[in-house]
Amino acid sequence: MRLSFPDQASAPGDPLPEYAAPPVVETSVGIQLDGLHGYNSLAVAAYRSEIISEFPLLEELAPLDPAYETFGPGDSRLAQPQIQLIAGAVQPRFCFIAANGSELVQIQRDRLFYNWRKTQKGEAYPRYLHVRQRLQSQLGRLSDWAKKERIGEPVPTQCEVIYVNRIPLSDADGNSCGLSFIFPWLKGLKGMTEDGSFQFRRRLQNEAGEPVARLNFNLRYGTDEAGGREALLQLHVRGRPSDSTLSGCLQMIDAEREVIVRTFTEVTSEDAHKLWERKQ
């Protein structure tokens, strides 16, 4: 499975950039799904009991609305305000969290996600393979659980990968630098701005040239809690897997992650790559 932009710069087989010290502070990988018609909070308790030794902490959050990537001539029109539809009882999104807070599993009627996040203890990013394995394990568990609880059969509809990077605006000596030191394409910006944001979306196509996914790019910058300048770069790809099997989902997630790594490298400077110890 390979995803590419219609004007993709890299070719199939080009090595994927690698960093020894990437500025990633959170990754989130998972699926949206359909088919759990009998889903209920009591059934989720059974899911939790299977993973409680690894994820003993619990949080309840408002559920996320279904979101699909579709494509047509109206996609690039400016966004219209939208109202969220409510149907039936609102069931929460459950977060099962590891004791150290760095890993969590999120589940709601139509989503299952695994997150890794950097905590104040500052653990190193465990790398993508670890994150992928953790998701794979939860996806396998989801099918078994749904069968055991007789709540339906999960049918993945969208696969998603999110990387959040927190980037201090400082050079190798720790001196503060402008945004364009990290993001060279912002060089034309005159004077110092207080804060700001920049976002765009790009279509991604499969090997057959069909649009199947989207990259959402969101860069925000401003002042952090300690008064330093920093940028928060979030790269998010969501798309439809080629089939609804576990391996189909994982292949899609691999392809989405590749888009994110290449985009991250393309939008940041070589000086910044040195700070993050780019290996290839």
Next chain:
Amino acid sequence: MSLQELRYVEPSPTGWGSSFDWNEEQSSTTVGSRGGVRIATIREMPGMGWQARVEMRLSKLTRLRQGWDGYDAAPPNISVTAFAMSVLHSVMKPETPAPSIVPTHGGGVQLEWHSGGLDIELMIYRPFEAELSVEFSDGQEPIEDERLTTSFDSLGEVLEKLA
């Protein structure tokens, strides 16, 4: 589903139009934001665009009871109505007329436009499973049950003629 406050859901409701009434005491269709925290009603008003009309209709359809057709039909699933909205955002212009929307026995919805010499029907069974049929009054070759998944360019092309 990142926990860092940035979340990519759909475009945020930044500028509510004048046709929205946040007083839930008043009638019409009740809609709200995630978590059921904010509840609003929308009143049908002249000049209301397709988006508000469609949202009213879809919201009503998701409230249908089980067996709404006198048999055992389920109401449209929220994943189907959300997918329908996503498709419409991909193909509609602000001035495109709102479709008629009817529920189907299997929990899907059918979107229909019958104007300008065109009969357009988009059947949505579930997310990424849709079929498009179009009949033209000018004798042009009809489109029959064209299977659509992620790309809705062909629907956008025929809707262009209605805008």
